[in-house]
Amino acid sequence: MALLTVRNLSLGYDSRLIIEGLNFYVNAGDYLCIVGENGSGKTTLMKTLLHLQEPVSGKILIGDGLKKNEIGYLPQQTDIQKDFPASVKEIVLSGCQGRCGFRPFYCREDKQNARNNMERMGITEIAGRCYRELSGGQQQRVLLARALCATKKILLLDEPVSGLDPKVTAEMYRLIKDLNHEGITIIMISHDIGAAVRYASHILHVGTDLFYGTRDEYVKSNVGKCFLMQRKGGGE
C-alpha cells in the first residue's frame, strides 16, 4: 500500500471550494512536487495532509505503518521567528518533541538524533548561535534539521527556497535531493516549475485543471506544456 493515498478530496474554506475531486498517491521514496498558480490551494492541500485543517470531503489514508507523529514538516517562516531568541540547538531539538508524549525532558536518544541531523545539514559549527542572526540559507537548514528529527520517512516542504539567492537555492535543492536518495519521501510545494521538473519524480498540478502523474507524463501533457510555456514567457 502507498505511504499516502488521497481519495476524492475536496478542499476549501466555508462554502467556497478550492479543489474538488483530487486523487493521488505517494509511494515510499517518491519526490512529489505540487505546482500551480497562486491561490490555487497548494498550501491548503499541504495543511490538510498534515491534519492542520479538515477536508470538506474525501479521505487521506496513510499506509506502510506511517504514524501521525512520523511526519516531518518545513513550514514557511513566520514573523514570530524573525526576532525569536533561540539557539540552533534548541530549535533542532524541538523537532523531537512529537515523540516525547508526556515525558517532560529530552532523552539521550533525542539529543543524539538532534546532533546527527545537525551534522547531516552541516550546521554543527553554528549549534550555539542565535537563530535570528543566521542567513536565510542557514535558517532553512536549521528548520530542515528540525524536520528530520521528527521523521525518518516523509518530509513535507512548503516553498523551501522562497527568499533565498540562486546559489543557496541550488544548495537547498541538492540537499533535498540527497535526502530523497537516502530514502526519505519528499512532498514539496514549489513556485519554481523549472526546478520541479528537474528534480521531482512526480508532479501534482492543482488549479482549474488537475493533473497527477510522473514528471515525464507532465511535461508531455497539455496542462504541463501550457504551464511551462507560461512560466518561461513570464521571465521566471
Place this chain on the structure above:
Amino acid sequence: MLGKLFLYMQYPFVQYALIVGMLIALCSSLLGVTLVLKRFSFIGDGLSHVAFGVMAIAGVLKMTNDMMLIIPVTILSAIILLRTGRNTMIKGDAAIAMISVGALAFGYLIMNVFSTSANLSGDVCSTLFGSTSILTLTKKEVLLCTVLSIMVVIIFILYYNKIFAVTFDEKFSKATGVNADRYNLLIAIMISIIIVLAMNLVGSLLISALVIFPAISAMHLFRSFKTVTICSATISMICAFLGMVISILAGTPVGSTVVAVNALAFMICYLLGFITGGSRK
C-alpha cells in the same frame, strides 16, 4: 538607613511581602518571555482588568475568600481570549481591548453602586495600583500565594520544552503530533493565576509591566531561549526586591516603585545590549 531596613525586616508582614513579591515576580517573568514572543503582551493587561471586575463583584458579595471566584473567572477569560486569536470573528487585539475595558467599567460601576465603604476612591485606587496591599496580606493569603506560585514554577519547568516548541512554531508542533492546543490552554491557565496573584503586588493596572519588562530586558542581553528565561527571572526578582525595599524605606507606593525599578533595569539592559552588540538584529 540600613538600620531602619533591618528594623523593618524583623516584622513578619515585611518578610511575607518580600517572599510573596519575589515569587510573583519570578512566575510572571517566566511566562512573560512566552507571552512577549507569542505577541500576547497585552493579554496580561486585559486579564488583570477582568480580575478587577470580578474582585469588585466579590467585594459586593462580601466573599471572605475572593480568590476562589477571581481565579476561575480569569482563567475562563484567558481561554476565551486565546481562542479568539484563531477564530477571526473579532481580531485578537480588539477582543482583548473589549473584554478588558468592559470589565473595568463594570467593575467600577458595581463598586460605585453597591459599595458600603466610606472611602470608595481609596478602595478603587488600591485595587488598580496595588498601593500597600502586599504589606497587609494575612497568613492564609501568603500561604495561598506561595503554594500557587511554586506550582506555576514547577509546571513551567516540567513543560519547559513543550512551551518552547509551541511558542517557536505552533504549526510545526501540531503537524508533528504535539498537542499544541493543550499547551496553549496550560499557558492561559498559568498566566491567569499569575495575574490574580500579581494584583496583590502591583495592582491590576500595572501587571503587564511585570510580565513584559523583564522579558524584553533579557532579550536585549541574551540570545537563546534558556538564557533569556533565566535572565528574565533573575532581573524580575532583583527588581521586585529592590522596588519593595525602596518603597518601604521611602514610603512610596509598592506597585509603581517596583515597575519603575523594572523600567530602569530595562534601560540599563538596553544600553548594555547596545554596547555588546546584542541588541543589533
